[in-house]
Amino acid sequence: GAVVSQHPSRVICKSGTSVKIECRSLDFQATTMFWYRQFPKQSLMLMATSNEGSKATYEQGVEKDKFLINHASLTLSTLTVTSAHPEDSSFYICSANRGGAGETQYFGPGTRLLVL
Amino acid sequence: SQQGEEDPQALSIQEGENATMNCSYKTSINNLQWYRQNSGRGLVHLILIRSNEREKHSGRLRVTLDTSKKSSSLLITASRAADTASYFCAAQGEGAQKLVFGQGTRLTINP
Numbered sequence: 001g002a003v004v005s006q007h008p009s010r011v012i013c014k015s016g017t018s019v020k021i022e023c024r025s026l027d028f029q030a031t032t033m034f035w036y037r038q039f040p041k042q043s044l045m046l047m048a049t050s051n052e053g054s055k056a057t058y059e060q061g062v063e064k065d066k067f068l069i070n071h072a073s074l075t076l077s078t079l080t081v082t083s084a085h086p087e088d089s090s091f092y093i094c095s096a097n098r099g100g101a102g103e104t105q106y107f108g109p110g111t112r113l114l115v116l
Numbered sequence: 117s118q119q120g121e122e123d124p125q126a127l128s129i130q131e132g133e134n135a136t137m138n139c140s141y142k143t144s145i146n147n148l149q150w151y152r153q154n155s156g157r158g159l160v161h162l163i164l165i166r167s168n169e170r171e172k173h174s175g176r177l178r179v180t181l182d183t184s185k186k187s188s189s190l191l192i193t194a195s196r197a198a199d200t201a202s203y204f205c206a207a208q209g210e211g212a213q214k215l216v217f218g219q220g221t222r223l224t225i226n227p
Contacts, residue, residue: 034214044217093159112156
């Protein structure tokens with residue numbers, strides 16, 4: 001199957017700092033990637049859809065100025081949590097579509113963020 | 117909320133028994149997908165069933181889809197301890213790429 005990686009796998013930072021998370025599709029090109037957030041014992045909530053070469057589409061209630069998304073190439077999308085606070089501590093997971101609508105999404109292994 | 121519902125939220129059974137999880141969704145779909153997540157890990161894709169399909173099998177997995185009721189079920193037969201995980205359904209709407217996840221079922225298989 002297709003491989004999606006995330007880096008870092010775990011990050012601890014101080015409140016007020018910014019954290020960048022990378023999502024890469026290793027063996028295919030992805031024009032669209034997705035960013036999810038998952039709190040403990042809860043399901044995945046879609047934050048935004050990342051489109052290569054254009055602005056991301058954010059879900060309702062997600063602050064675009066706080067969660068900056070850049071999709072500069074067909075294999076890399078980045079999520080930057082700006083001025084992180086303890087309530088931003090969560091598990092962040094990306095996924096990528098190998099094809100278009102109606103196809104399987106491939107998920108990265110996730111990044112656990114802890115903001116102190 | 118657009119999120120789908122799953123039941124039960126938690127299920128604990130003995131090894132060898134069958135486990136059934138149900139999922140309901142809210143919109144018209146192109147397909148419905150099931151994923152497994154081990155604690156603190158990423159998601160593993162299990163099976164995809166398209167809106168024009170009613171049943172699909174993959175190894176010990178059987179998935180059904182009832183579009184009239186907007187519901188799906190995942191059956192794991194002859195469960196094993198290694199099947200212990202959280203299971204999520206995810207609906208992909210018509211013409212859409214994004215997935216809407218259900219709340220998940222935490223499955224525990226007791227040796």
